[in-house]
Amino acid sequence: MPTSTKKEVRPRGRPRAYDSDQALADARDVFWRSGYAGTSLDQLSTATGMNRPSLYGAFGDKHALYLTTLERYIEAGRLAMVHALSEDLPLQQALLRVYDGALAWYLPADGDPLGCFMIGTAAVEAVDDAEVRAALAGGLRTYDKAFEKRLKLAQAEGELPADAQPPLLAKIASAILHSLALRARAGDSRASLRATAVAGVALICGNAGASPAPATGKTTAKGRGR
Amino acid sequence: MPTSTKKEVRPRGRPRAYDSDQALADARDVFWRSGYAGTSLDQLSTATGMNRPSLYGAFGDKHALYLTTLERYIEAGRLAMVHALSEDLPLQQALLRVYDGALAWYLPADGDPLGCFMIGTAAVEAVDDAEVRAALAGGLRTYDKAFEKRLKLAQAEGELPADAQPPLLAKIASAILHSLALRARAGDSRASLRATAVAGVALICGNAGASPAPATGKTTAKGRGR
DNA sequence: GTGTTTTTGTACTATATTGCATATAAATCA
DNA sequence: TGATTTATATGCAATATAGTACAAAAACAC
Numbered sequence: 001m002p003t004s005t006k007k008e009v010r011p012r013g014r015p016r017a018y019d020s021d022q023a024l025a026d027a028r029d030v031f032w033r034s035g036y037a038g039t040s041l042d043q044l045s046t047a048t049g050m051n052r053p054s055l056y057g058a059f060g061d062k063h064a065l066y067l068t069t070l071e072r073y074i075e076a077g078r079l080a081m082v083h084a085l086s087e088d089l090p091l092q093q094a095l096l097r098v099y100d101g102a103l104a105w106y107l108p109a110d111g112d113p114l115g116c117f118m119i120g121t122a123a124v125e126a127v128d129d130a131e132v133r134a135a136l137a138g139g140l141r142t143y144d145k146a147f148e149k150r151l152k153l154a155q156a157e158g159e160l161p162a163d164a165q166p167p168l169l170a171k172i173a174s175a176i177l178h179s180l181a182l183r184a185r186a187g188d189s190r191a192s193l194r195a196t197a198v199a200g201v202a203l204i205c206g207n208a209g210a211s212p213a214p215a216t217g218k219t220t221a222k223g224r225g226r
Numbered sequence: 227m228p229t230s231t232k233k234e235v236r237p238r239g240r241p242r243a244y245d246s247d248q249a250l251a252d253a254r255d256v257f258w259r260s261g262y263a264g265t266s267l268d269q270l271s272t273a274t275g276m277n278r279p280s281l282y283g284a285f286g287d288k289h290a291l292y293l294t295t296l297e298r299y300i301e302a303g304r305l306a307m308v309h310a311l312s313e314d315l316p317l318q319q320a321l322l323r324v325y326d327g328a329l330a331w332y333l334p335a336d337g338d339p340l341g342c343f344m345i346g347t348a349a350v351e352a353v354d355d356a357e358v359r360a361a362l363a364g365g366l367r368t369y370d371k372a373f374e375k376r377l378k379l380a381q382a383e384g385e386l387p388a389d390a391q392p393p394l395l396a397k398i399a400s401a402i403l404h405s406l407a408l409r410a411r412a413g414d415s416r417a418s419l420r421a422t423a424v425a426g427v428a429l430i431c432g433n434a435g436a437s438p439a440p441a442t443g444k445t446t447a448k449g450r451g452r
Numbered sequence: 453g454t455g456t457t458t459t460t461g462t463a464c465t466a467t468a469t470t471g472c473a474t475a476t477a478a479a480t481c482a
Numbered sequence: 483t484g485a486t487t488t489a490t491a492t493g494c495a496a497t498a499t500a501g502t503a504c505a506a507a508a509a510c511a512c
Contacts, residue, residue, distance in 0.1 A: 012487050056472085128259065238457050278461095
């Protein structure tokens, strides 16, 4: 009985048969697999269990629905990054925690590897669609900034040399993430992806040729973002 | 039947009104902008100047046509990389030449920034389409190998430390490329992209915090791949 | 020239897709 | 209970799209 402080009285007419968050997650999953242009309203209708008029009423047209799922995904990714990059771990391990968390999203235990929803589906639309392009650019910048903040802190605490350049290192850290997203969707193995992540972390943190690899099975269960 | 040693006699019937290479380049440009699913046969017909039946006769259906343009792009990229990575320049400059060449493709002087054709358009199709996925995986591997070969050589010649790991460094070098491709399509400025490339090269080559940047306007005119 | 071969150009079919109109269902309010 | 409100369900219309049939055109062979 969620009468709660928040959602007092029931609106008035017939109650909705769907859960908004769940429907958005279902729609996102269809877009995630087949892309924006490759997804039809029938597929979205089937996946969400909502018929077309209800979809329109709830989320607007296909374009608005896609943008909503994209923005929610980007925000969920930002939150996951902020958590993974918290200062309870040294830089090297924090970065690895980001990549492990990303791989958990990119390679679902059940079903095909999908990579990153944003990178996999928004990039292709970005040229013809200014709104998608803005969301993509914003998302990329958001993740850059998350890395950058943690790298600046690491520098302040002496984990990185004083002459390091956090903004540039952040772009490199993001580049590793972009590459994992892409390679995951291309079908690369988890082991291969993680090896790349480990090598990237080592390079960013200055352990050039070394092979540190703290642990390999540590997939940091952090939820599938569903 | 390509009887031929080269192209002696004219085939027999009515001559083709199109140039095959040109038509494929035109089709590729449409796919490059709008993606596979986002491109209609009418657009392809208009762009190539060929009507639908001619398109089918020449290149098969839309799917076969896309795969052909994708494979040609991948091979052209491989050739460009091999040239850029030739041993007439030290590693650092050779890598930068690759990235400058890539930016020339990703940011055409005329028209919108499109990023990488493979990364921008094949990634989204890769989940539902096994053939595209195979082409994408092959393309990624091809570029990894091109970097790896040059990095091994650099190591043999002492440009890289003996304990460096060329296969992993190659994946990082590719990651920089992937990121440039993505960011270009998202609208990032050329200057920003090049700064990232320079930082990546420095990291790979071991000049961690330094700011080497040999030159900035050197766009290495290497043709637009058209 | 006449016939053969191959390509082009037009038109067509079948299907898919988006978006909406209209009727029905499920709740609240009086 | 009956009116009102909101959501669902069915179905429809307009358009778009992929792929093909068929006739006209442009070359060569004789």
